[in-house]
Amino acid sequence: MITISQAVETTVLKKPFLAEAVSEGIINLSALARQIQPDVEKMLHKEVNFQAIVVALNRMAPVFEISFSRKLEKMSKDIGEIVLRxxxxxxxxxxxAALVKKQMKLWGKVSKRDDVFYTVxxxxxxxxxVVSxxxxxxxLNIFEEETLISHLENLSSVTIKLPPDNGKQPGLYYSLLxxxxxxxxxxxxxxxxxxxxSIIIDEKNVGAVFQALTT
Structure with a gap:
């Protein structure tokens, strides 16, 4: 028979970011207990005092921390090289209506150049x-008749090579951002x-981003 602690653990681990918040002590456990109480009661098929859920959350916090830390550690190891432009x-x-044709014209001028950065x-x-x-x-010459909404300069890109199965790893983008x-x-x-x-940032923030991603 499933216990209250097991029901609480199962409920919280379904939401990895919630587990992280519990492990780091940045969430009100009483409020969380009231929020997940219906799910816990549904699993146990009986009413459960929310104070019992609070006790279970307190006991499970170290478990959540270990679980989340291991997942983040695995994600970090799977991330490949970081490239700066x-x-x-x-x-x-x-x-x-004319933008796509002009985009093709621009691509014709840059497609054979390996020395430039180009994304659309x-x-x-x-x-x-985003271009070199x-x-x-x-x-600007090609698109001179188009409506320019925004123009920013002095930018850099930081490109991260992701593991092949990155789409199956919940929280990967969250952990990076x-x-x-x-x-x-x-x-x-x-x-x-x-x-x-790839993230595009002000060039003055390159050092801070590298530090964040490599520590």
Whole structure:
């Protein structure tokens, strides 16, 4: 027969970020106990005093800490090399009927150049290009008749090579972004492919980001 402690552990571990908050002591256990009480009672098929749930949470905190720490440690070991590119600029244009054709024209000028950085993200209403500074004049010339929404310079990208099964690891992106946020760094853009994750930041924050990701 399942115990209250087992029911509490199962309920909390279904939400890994909740387990982390419990392990770090940054969540009110009484409030949490009241929140998960219906789930615990459903598992046990009986009413449970919320104080008993609080006691179980207190006892399980070290277990949650070990579990979450091991998962983060495994994620960190699986992350590959970190690649830095500097001297970048960010351009965001309003989407238009002609934008795709002009994007193809720009691609024709950069596709054979290995010395430049080029990414494009198309949203519902706007499209963003992050390119090497050396491409800025070319880009602005091609898109001169388009509506420029935003233009930022003095940027850098930090690209992280992810493990092949990264899509099956809950919390991977959270663990990376949390470290960066806790170091007080604002992220300007996020760009990803299946096995790569790039963040675009102000170049003055490169040191802080590297420290966050490697410690």
């Amino acid at each position: 500097s001297n970048l600029a960010d351009f965001t244009f309003l989407n238009s 993200s198309r949203g519902v209403f706007e499209t963003t290009f 500074n050396s491409l800025s004049d070319i880009l 949390k470290k960066i946020a806790w170091n007080g760094v604002s992220i300007i853009e996020v760009v990803s492919t299946t096995n790569e994750f």
